Amino acid sequence: MAQQKRKRGPLQFLQFGVIGFANAGIDIGTLNLLLLLFHTDNRMLLLLYNSIAYTLAVVNSYFWNANITFKRSAKGSNRQRFLFIAQGLISLGVSNLVFLGVNDLLELTAFPNWLRYNTAKGLAMLLSFLASFFMVKYFVFRDFGKKHIKNND
Numbered sequence: 001m002a003q004q005k006r007k008r009g010p011l012q013f014l015q016f017g018v019i020g021f022a023n024a025g026i027d028i029g030t031l032n033l034l035l036l037l038f039h040t041d042n043r044m045l046l047l048l049y050n051s052i053a054y055t056l057a058v059v060n061s062y063f064w065n066a067n068i069t070f071k072r073s074a075k076g077s078n079r080q081r082f083l084f085i086a087q088g089l090i091s092l093g094v095s096n097l098v099f100l101g102v103n104d105l106l107e108l109t110a111f112p113n114w115l116r117y118n119t120a121k122g123l124a125m126l127l128s129f130l131a132s133f134f135m136v137k138y139f140v141f142r143d144f145g146k147k148h149i150k151n152n153d
Contacts, residue, residue: 012137015069020129022064023057028121030056035117043100050099050121051092054128058088065136080140087135091128099124 030053040046062084066076102120111119 012069013133016065016133016136019061019064019069020133023061024125024129026060027053027057027125028118029053031117031121032114035114041113046103046117047096047100050096050124054092054095055088058091061132062088070136070140083140084136087132087140090135091132094131095124095128098127 031049034049034052038045038049040049066080099120102123103116106116106119109116
């Protein structure tokens, strides 16, 4: 069982990464679409656009990770939903802080707006992805009762 658990960790990270790559497309695609349709440099609107984009990606993430990456421990319980929402809000906070912070730093350079926004978004996605993976793996879809049950898999 210990060997199976060790193998599952890297596989889970790979699966989470593939799903995360799709989520990144949703996230950055939504942000760019909003900026294309409603261009702004207003921090509050940028925060709103980033939050909308991130939320769409998180909803997609929950569906696929619950059904693929963490299907063995995903029960669809109210507890797991609550913890997923909580980790999503924490990861959204990470995403927004990094997005706005990096954007502010890059604003001091001669970067074009589209490059500045996308660079900031890329770093925000990377850091929120890492935070999200560890929170989802160790808190949301963790099977707390598994230690006490003999597994014959």
